[in-house]
Amino acid sequence: MSHSSRKPSKRKRKIITIVKLLFGMTILGLLVSTIFLVYLYNTNLPVADTDRNSRILDNQGQLMATLSASGRSYDPVTLEQISPLLIEATLSVEDRKFYDHVGFDIKGMGRAVLVNIEQMNRSQGASTLTQQLARNLYLSHAKTWSRKLKEAFYTVQLEMKYSKSEILQMYLNEIYYGHGAYGIEAASRMYFGKSASELSLAESALLAGIPKGPTYYSPYNHMDNALSRQKIVLSTMVTTGYITKQEANTAAREKLTFLPQGEQKTIVTAPYFRDYIRQFVVNELGITEDQLDHGGLNIYTTLDAHAQQAAEEAVAKEMDPDSDLEAALISVDPRTGYIKAMVGGKKYQNNQYNHTLATTRQPGSAFKPIMYLSALSSLKMNPLSTFKSEPTLFHYDNNRKTYQPSNFGDKYLGEIDMREAIAASDNIYAVNTIMTIGSDKVVETAQKMGIASPLQAVPSLALGTSPISPLEMASAFGVIGNGGLRMTPIAVTKITDATDEIIYDAEPNQGKQIVDPAAAYVLTHLMESVFDSGGTGNRVSSMMKRPVAGKTGTTDTDAWLVGFTPELATAVWVGYDKGRNIESTDGRRAAPIFAQYTEKALENVPPKIFPIPDGxxxxxxxxxxxxxxxxxxxxxxxxxxxxxxxxxxxxxxxxxxxxxxxxxxxxxxxxxxxxxxxxxxxx
Structure with missing residues (x-):
């Protein structure tokens, strides 16, 4: 055997060495890559801006509002709550291979690199939905290599930590559609006034085209551009096989109806309640504005979504949108003190002033039950106590002052008892009552019932001349409906921080017995007459299908109906902000709002009688x-x-x-x- 056959050639040894080196580098690369991927998987993603926003939750733990310094509109929904047509349109125009890639479109990136090299800049991109999501959640939009590198890392992490459906859902809830609307639900409501689940093909194609240039493709700014982009989206949907060419042509010809640009703000659930909660946690609980905007707090509230919707619908139905006449509704569970619904005004976009908290409105005759409760509990009067309803001049303050009230329409009923006086809202009987028991006693009772507004201890107090807020009125009537037991109004039950640690937990509402339960029940029984024949609330009695007690109140500038069932105590106010006198037709709006709200809010609750206490x-x-x-x-x-x-x-x-x-x-x-x-x- 020759020497050459026994020993590898020099060239062969070199090849083997190279192969070993390449193999080693490959193994090392795989090892490093594996370690790096494990590191990325176990490393938390940065906190997104939307995750830093504090959230307000209703009484079922469902999201109802977010709080942020930017004031951005953010209404997250699930994929099931988004029209499949919108999802298909978005995937067609933004990322056709979304379900096939692992976060990066390699071919698209290659084409983009070639274009960028040719043009000597970084103008060309090929971002997938995952890359766009990473950028929108965690990064700026600056076109720098460092930002691109971070974007790649975050893209990998997103793909590792979330399913494709979760990523798509996050994307559709995060992407910007112009005019302050982030996410498809906010955009759908802003442009078309409907939920994202109701979008048609034409509407879906138009919306899917906006994120490429929210200003340039906005139908409010450039309708021609928006429609041109819509046709491109429809064409891509044909190419990807989502729709036929005929369906695309039909959609392109469809005339779309947009909400007027003046109404382009998105619908926000319970905006007055949201603002109330923000003020409460800052002013009463000492939580800072920065914590609210960037602390990721979860604020658990007492708001009932069904009751809130019923309240908003009742106000909207009865109020004229073109009038300056305002309205407010506040509803409290008398058994717990929980605020269930709050409508602070007719239209939040036009007027953010929360009228449920206004302490500048006179309750008028709606105040009388507070006085009658004082009279009954003092045992100086009972339901059969009579006074003569006739023009009367009252003397008070040691006969140094006089007061001469009158009945509405100068109608006087003669000798009447308390039931008749409450039903007919007789003013002469009311003033006789306060003169009998003493105005100081009435003030004391009102304050115990939760009226914090200043009250003047004069005979006219019986007719509600001292201003009181709707919230105070609803809470006070809740005392009557709850057997004389006062429950302090509660709006926030618990607050947790971003780590789910409890930072505030409301104390259990033990309540305070203000008057004997028997006195509260007797008054409740009398107040039911308001909705009987001859009562001031009789015209809405046919709308009420359950036991209800209440009282109307009308002044020159205000109209009220405050009432309660065993489950809800509700105050409805109608009037003008500038103290302008109301018309007789204006004063008739409060009662239907109360009736419609109460029935709708309790439609799933069987009617209950007021419990009869001992005594x-x-x-x-x-x-x-x-x-x-x-x-x-x-x-x-x-x-x-x-x-x-x-x-x-x-x-x-x-x-x-x-x-x-x-x-x-x-x-x-x-x-x-x-x-x-x-x-x-x-x-």
Missing amino acids: VVSVYINPESGLLATADCPNKTLEVFIQGTEPTEYCTLHGSEIEELPIEEVQIQDHSWWSNLKQWWME
């Missing part, structure tokens, strides 16, 4: 004499009293024989919810 007695009386009815009395009415204040003598107007009446023999002359409920039960 209440029910007796049949003859309304002519105010005494206990006998078998000879032709008219008999069931009335409730605080035990010990009921009449003890029997009526002798229709016979001298006294015979105790079996309950089943009495035909109650009552058209309230109680008789309706009995009739329904018997049927």
Whole structure:
């Protein structure tokens, strides 16, 4: 055997060395790459701007608003809540291979590199949806190599940590569509006034084309550009097989209807409540504005989304959008104090002033139940206490001052009791009442019920001449509806930081017993007459399908209806900001708003009667004499009293024989919810 056959040639050894080196470099590269990928996977992504925004959640833990320094509109939705046509249009024009690549379009990047080398700049790009998302979430839009490198790292991390569907959902919720609208839901509502789930093919194609140039392709700024871009999107959808050419042509010819540019702000859930929460956590809880804007806080509130929608719909239905007349609605659960709904004005875009917190409005006769509660609880009066309804000059302050009220329309009813006075809203009876029990006593009771606004201890207080906010009124009426137990209004139950640590936890609302439950129930029973025949709320009684008590109130400048069921205490106010006098038609808007809201908010809650506490007695009386009815009395009415204040003598107007009446023999002359409920039960 020759020497050359025993020993590899020099050239062969060199090749082997190179192969080993390449193999080693490959292994090393794979090892380094693996380590780097593991590092990226285990490294947290930066906190996105939208993640730094604090969130306001409703009573079910659902997102209702975000708080940010930029004030950007952000309404995140799931893929299931977005029209498939919009998703297909976006993928066609922005990233056709989205489901095939791992974050980068290699061929597209190659073409872009060649163009950039040829033009000696970095003008050409080939960003995938994942790259765009990384840039929008974590980086600026500056065209620098360092930004590109970070973008690549974040793109890899996004692809590693999230599924394709999650990335697409984040992208569609993050991308900018112009005019302050971030995300497809905000854009859809801004341009077309509808949810993203309702978008047509033509609308989807137009919106999908905007992110390439939100200003240049905005239909508000350049309609021709927007429609031209829409046709390009439709063409790409044909190419990718999502739609046919005929469908594309039909969509291109469709005439789109946009919301007027003056209304281009996106719809925000409960904007007045959102602002109220922001003020509350800053002013009352000591949380800074910076924490709100950049701390990623979760603010859990008491707002009921269903009740809020019912409130907004009721106000919108009854109010004229072209009038300066304003409205407010605030609703509280009397059992817990939780604020369930808040509408601070007719249209937030035009007027951000929250009228539910306004302490400059006179409640008028809506204040009377607070006074009557004071009268009943003092045991100085009962439902049968009578005064003569007639023009009267009252003397007070040791006879040094006089006050002469009048009834609406100068209508006087003669001798009436408390039930008739409440139903008809008689002013003379009310002033006689406050003169009997003392205005100081009424002020004391009102303050215990949660009225913090200053009250003047004068006879006119009985007619609601001291301004009180709707929130105070709703809370005070909640005391009546909750058996005299006051629950402090609560809007925020808990706040957690970005790490889900609790930084605020509301103390349980123990409540405070303001008056005897029997007094509160007797007043509730009387206030139900407001919605009976002859009552000031009778015209909306047909709309109410459940037990409800309340009181109307009207002044020259304000109209109210404040009322409650066992579940909700609600105040509705209507008036003008500048104190302008309201017309009679304006004053009739509060009651329908209250009725529509209450029924809609409680549509899934079975009607409940107000619970009858201990210390209440029910007796049949003859309304002519105010005494206990006998078998000879032709008219008999069931009335409730605080035990010990009921009449003890029997009526002798229709016979001298006294015979105790079996309950089943009495035909109650009552058209309230109680008789309706009995009739329904018997049927």
